[in-house]
Amino acid sequence: MTALPIGTGTAEDAFAEWVRSAATGDELVALLAEEHPLYAGRSTNETTRMRGWMLAQFERIGLPDAALPFVLEELESGRDPFLVAAAATAMRGGDIGAMRSFAPFLRQAVRNMRFLDGSVTFEVYKPRWPISHTTTAAKELRATLAWLGQPEEGAAGCCEVEIPPVPRTLPADTDAIELEDQDGRRLPFRDFFRGKPAVVAFFYTRCDNPNKCSLTITRLAQLQERLSGVRLAAITYDPLYDLPQRMRSFGESRGIHFGEDVRFFRTVRGFDQLRAHFALGVNFNGAIVNRHRIELAVMDARGRVVSSFARLQWEPEAIVRTVQRVRALRLVRPVFAPLLLAILPKCPLCLTAYLGAAGVSVMQSMPYLRGLLFLFVAMHWVAVFRRRRWLAVALSTAGAAALFSPLPVAGAVLIAVSSLLTAYSRPHSYFGR
Amino acid sequence: MDIQEYRRQVEEELEREAASASLESVGSDADPVSTAADPSASGERRIRAIRELAGSARENRAEIEILLRLLRSDSEPPAVRLAALGALGQLQFTSPLFNEMRPEFIDTLRSAVDASDEEVRTRVLETLAQHKDEYAQRRLLAGLRGEEPPLVPEQKAIQFLGYDIHAEHYPLLREIVERSDSPGVRREAVRLLSSDPTAVEILGRVFQDRTEHHEVRRAAAGALATLAPQDLEGRAKEVALDPGEAPALRATSLTALEHFGNPAALEADQEFLERLDAGAARTAITEESMDLGSGPAATELDQAISRFKGRFGRK
Numbered sequence: 001m002t003a004l005p006i007g008t009g010t011a012e013d014a015f016a017e018w019v020r021s022a023a024t025g026d027e028l029v030a031l032l033a034e035e036h037p038l039y040a041g042r043s044t045n046e047t048t049r050m051r052g053w054m055l056a057q058f059e060r061i062g063l064p065d066a067a068l069p070f071v072l073e074e075l076e077s078g079r080d081p082f083l084v085a086a087a088a089t090a091m092r093g094g095d096i097g098a099m100r101s102f103a104p105f106l107r108q109a110v111r112n113m114r115f116l117d118g119s120v121t122f123e124v125y126k127p128r129w130p131i132s133h134t135t136t137a138a139k140e141l142r143a144t145l146a147w148l149g150q151p152e153e154g155a156a157g158c159c160e161v162e163i164p165p166v167p168r169t170l171p172a173d174t175d176a177i178e179l180e181d182q183d184g185r186r187l188p189f190r191d192f193f194r195g196k197p198a199v200v201a202f203f204y205t206r207c208d209n210p211n212k213c214s215l216t217i218t219r220l221a222q223l224q225e226r227l228s229g230v231r232l233a234a235i236t237y238d239p240l241y242d243l244p245q246r247m248r249s250f251g252e253s254r255g256i257h258f259g260e261d262v263r264f265f266r267t268v269r270g271f272d273q274l275r276a277h278f279a280l281g282v283n284f285n286g287a288i289v290n291r292h293r294i295e296l297a298v299m300d301a302r303g304r305v306v307s308s309f310a311r312l313q314w315e316p317e318a319i320v321r322t323v324q325r326v327r328a329l330r331l332v333r334p335v336f337a338p339l340l341l342a343i344l345p346k347c348p349l350c351l352t353a354y355l356g357a358a359g360v361s362v363m364q365s366m367p368y369l370r371g372l373l374f375l376f377v378a379m380h381w382v383a384v385f386r387r388r389r390w391l392a393v394a395l396s397t398a399g400a401a402a403l404f405s406p407l408p409v410a411g412a413v414l415i416a417v418s419s420l421l422t423a424y425s426r427p428h429s430y431f432g433r
Numbered sequence: 434m435d436i437q438e439y440r441r442q443v444e445e446e447l448e449r450e451a452a453s454a455s456l457e458s459v460g461s462d463a464d465p466v467s468t469a470a471d472p473s474a475s476g477e478r479r480i481r482a483i484r485e486l487a488g489s490a491r492e493n494r495a496e497i498e499i500l501l502r503l504l505r506s507d508s509e510p511p512a513v514r515l516a517a518l519g520a521l522g523q524l525q526f527t528s529p530l531f532n533e534m535r536p537e538f539i540d541t542l543r544s545a546v547d548a549s550d551e552e553v554r555t556r557v558l559e560t561l562a563q564h565k566d567e568y569a570q571r572r573l574l575a576g577l578r579g580e581e582p583p584l585v586p587e588q589k590a591i592q593f594l595g596y597d598i599h600a601e602h603y604p605l606l607r608e609i610v611e612r613s614d615s616p617g618v619r620r621e622a623v624r625l626l627s628s629d630p631t632a633v634e635i636l637g638r639v640f641q642d643r644t645e646h647h648e649v650r651r652a653a654a655g656a657l658a659t660l661a662p663q664d665l666e667g668r669a670k671e672v673a674l675d676p677g678e679a680p681a682l683r684a685t686s687l688t689a690l691e692h693f694g695n696p697a698a699l700e701a702d703q704e705f706l707e708r709l710d711a712g713a714a715r716t717a718i719t720e721e722s723m724d725l726g727s728g729p730a731a732t733e734l735d736q737a738i739s740r741f742k743g744r745f746g747r748k
Contacts, residue, residue, distance in 0.1 A: 043599075043600075043601030044599035044600075044601055045567045045570060045571065045599070045600070045601065046601075048567065049567070081536070082567070114532055115532055115535070116535075117532075117533075117535050117536050118535065118536050118539045118540075118566075119536040119537070119539050119540035119543070126571070127568075129540070129543035129544045129546070129568060130505075130540075130543070130544035134536070134540060136536040138533070138536075206598055206628075208565075208597075208598075208599065238630075240630030240631070241628070241630045241660070243662075285601055286603060286604070286629070286631050287629065287630045287631045288598070288599065288601065288603070288629070290599070290601075
């Protein structure tokens, strides 16, 4: 992250002054990331004040493209009048032509705030009532719609919004993560998230914004109806409080049907590694979540995150499409990888034939032959080992040894058998309903 | 809530009902808007007029604004301000106009948290706290931390913060449990700590502290049952078997075990049941109950033992 004069432990007043007088748009964008250390150990109210204060500055300093997801997120899901008013204000710092297509987000915010609006001000940080110059979320939303020349009434949800991808971090050591499910069963992270593609959402039962965790789990239940052969999981941000029974009750009351491939988890060990592995947008004050974004990840059968949906609400249809892509890749790879392995030359005879076809076998000597052979055999061994098919690994090892012995033909046969074993030992079908 | 507090609330409620009956006997006001706003009218007439407005102002913005003005003004008698607050409270649910006037309502409430009358301050802060209002929480916390004069008594402030688990008062609550001289304040703090998973250690300590007030310890048992039922199990068994403990606390421990313990483990632990059933324990309980003159608590314990045995004893 960018080195800023603001960070963990900065006093709120100093922060507010710096934001108003010195901060650039890019600096504010960096600070808006939920996982930023700025928010660690701060209260929810403090976090809300800081974020709202920053968002409101975009009207004055201009709205960078990278800040738009934060603005849209508040408009779509926010329920705090201060943050929503700030987001509406921030939009007026953007290019009017570009902002016009986001009018439906403003209308959605008007609906969200219908029963929740309050009196706010951006003139003073941490104001003390009574104050004379206040505004409201509804007033700011109307002002922004008027600025865009858009009517207050109209359709909600319109546009495909390009959200920057979640910054990828190096996968953390997931071996350190131990999970407990909604029935109190404990298991290592890899036991659930390897072997099949998986969709994992994040939530916590004490989340007081129904547009976030509650809606996420409700949509996960809808997703369950539309996907099979894929593991579905939800992992809590609040592992100390979300005991198994709480997770079960939260899921069931939102339509989740738990089963071996549909489970909710809390971490009993390795929460930091989990947070790093998924680059989670969440922060804490002690054990209490002070801020989080909406987030969901699609993982391949090897436990790697292949796609992330963050910040804006996701539609089950989009997840279904992503999972189908993962499945397609998964069907293609077992066919092509072993085929490639099979056609690589794995003995002097094959290599000679290949080189002959390429017109180079007429050379009197091939000093690089042994080196090439060694390279191919090593590649084969690594590929087989990574799939953890131990019989195939043993055959490949024995074949490699035989290749460099007086029995090269036996070695070639053993390696070919090893390739075939690797190719035909994964019988899962991943077609959905 | 302790019994004295409950009694006080019931008495206040009865007084209010009596006052309301006396006002109703006077009859309705011809012009409730003018009467409500008229400082020269008697308090009784104004309160009656305000109550009428609670019904008639549902679709009248100007009348709702009069009620807001009455609540905001520190020069109005506290009874009038409280009546206005009550009327606005009703209108929140009955007026189709109220949602768009909510910001003005919140603004008015925030402006009234420094009211000179304690009852007005308390009711206003409670209303804001129920709305999880950031400003009210900020002022309550500042009072509890000693950064400014407290707006309401410590016990009330803690209760009000309890409306919102995100009010971030947990570090302060832990401090209050350690330092407060008032069992009532400590009990409220312990109750709210039932939402703080990092408080398990301190709650366990309070629960097993024989020098602590038994009401505080009961609250700690309840909090532990919420946060860490497994952690509670061992501690609750110890307390339930200890003849030196207060019967009410032993009963609470057994009830907590019954509801939050692992049923299979409790059924398997016949030694615990036998010890619970042992004559020595029962005698000690009875003697202790007599010594302390806590008949109802002893009965409560007997009932808890009987219920527990009925559920987990060998059939």
